Amino acid sequence: MQLKTYNDLQKDIVGNLWKIPNDVDLIVGIPRSGILAASFIALSLNLPLVDLDGFCAGRVFETGTTRRRGNASKHYRRALIVDDSSRTGEALAKAVEKLDTASVDLPPITTCVVYGTSSIRGRVDVVMEIIDKPRIFEWNVLHHPGILKDACLDIDGVLCHDPSYAENDDGPAYLDFLQQARPLYLPSHPIKALVTSRLEKYRPETEEWLRRHGVVYEQLIMLDLPSAAERRQAGVHGSHKAAYYRTSSARLFVESELHQANEIARMSGKPVLSIEGPRLCLPNGFSPQALKQRITNVRLLARWLRGCIGDKWVDRLRVVYMRLSRAKSKKL
Numbered sequence: 352m353q354l355k356t357y358n359d360l361q362k363d364i365v366g367n368l369w370k371i372p373n374d375v376d377l378i379v380g381i382p383r384s385g386i387l388a389a390s391f392i393a394l395s396l397n398l399p400l401v402d403l404d405g406f407c408a409g410r411v412f413e414t415g416t417t418r419r420r421g422n423a424s425k426h427y428r429r430a431l432i433v434d435d436s437s438r439t440g441e442a443l444a445k446a447v448e449k450l451d452t453a454s455v456d457l458p459p460i461t462t463c464v465v466y467g468t469s470s471i472r473g474r475v476d477v478v479m480e481i482i483d484k485p486r487i488f489e490w491n492v493l494h495h496p497g498i499l500k501d502a503c504l505d506i507d508g509v510l511c512h513d514p515s516y517a518e519n520d521d522g523p524a525y526l527d528f529l530q531q532a533r534p535l536y537l538p539s540h541p542i543k544a545l546v547t548s549r550l551e552k553y554r555p556e557t558e559e560w561l562r563r564h565g566v567v568y569e570q571l572i573m574l575d576l577p578s579a580a581e582r583r584q585a586g587v588h589g590s591h592k593a594a595y596y597r598t599s600s601a602r603l604f605v606e607s608e609l610h611q612a613n614e615i616a617r618m619s620g621k622p623v624l625s626i627e628g629p630r631l632c633l634p635n636g637f638s639p640q641a642l643k644q645r646i647t648n649v650r651l652l653a654r655w656l657r658g659c660i661g662d663k664w665v666d667r668l669r670v671v672y673m674r675l676s677r678a679k680s681k682k683l
Contacts, residue, residue: 364388375428593619
């Protein structure tokens with residue numbers, strides 16, 4: 352799994368500006384994430400920017416103003432239509448189809464994505480970087496239905512701000528915090544599970560806050576300890592979250608704190624996205640869960656090879672693999 356951050360987006364765009372045709376003099380962004388990428392490109396090349404609907408209507412953003420041009424083709428040689436990412440090129444194809452509804456004549460177009468998959472080659476004119484799945488992007492990870500349905504999320508530091516020292520008194524101040532906590536990243540789609548170190552006794556207040564802010568989820572996993580003092584003494588924040596994540600079918604955990612994210616990844620054997628950073632924390636390659644997955648992968652490969660080349664050669668390859676593994680272990 353790969354993570355691309357806002358910083359990565361800017362760096363990858365700047366590093367691939369040379370792929371954009373020289374005659375492009377207008378940048379068009381596809382809402383919503385495409386406008387973010389288009390803005391980086393337009394600023395880097397000092398070119399005018401417009402969203403897709405504005406392009407179809409002849410509106411262009413230049414030098415801090417909005418200008419309407421009656422016939423865009425008279426003013427621009429070529430437009431670059433930009434999306435941040437694409438797996439199949441369908442969104443760009445639909446955007447190009449929308450140009451047929453334009454109220455003005457339009458210049459020739461070139462399509463562009465910052466991040467595309469291997470299968471997109473030939474469907475998009477300019478692909479800045481090839482990144483195959485699994486991948487996540489900082490700017491849409493909490494608004495992507497396909498990710499959220501298989502994700503676990505922390506609450507404090509993710510959905511809402513963390514309580515201050517004064518608010519975290521396990522008493523009246525904390526109850527007030529639970530009711531008045533300011534939202535941070537509210538997901539746009541249902542979540543598989545919320546896994547928090549909040550105490551089980553605060554479930555009613557937590558569920559009310561989630562309902563009030565429209566957070567939809569399958570499960571709410573809380574820590575069943577009597578008090579915050581016992582929670583601090585036990586020090587089970589990371590292990591509590593990892594225990595559920597490890598046995599669940601979830602494929603991503605979103606945690607607020609980097610040190611906890613590393614602990615959860617190590618103990619669960621699965622990737623964890625830390626909001627602090629942000630950083631993608633990957634499990635140790637020699638953790639029990641990671642070793643189990645590697646064994647599964649080898650068995651699947653052996654099954655496939657057996658069907659292709661027969662048992663004899665599969666057995667020989669297995670012997671070679673085991674010898675190489677033992678040699679590597681001795682070096683470590």
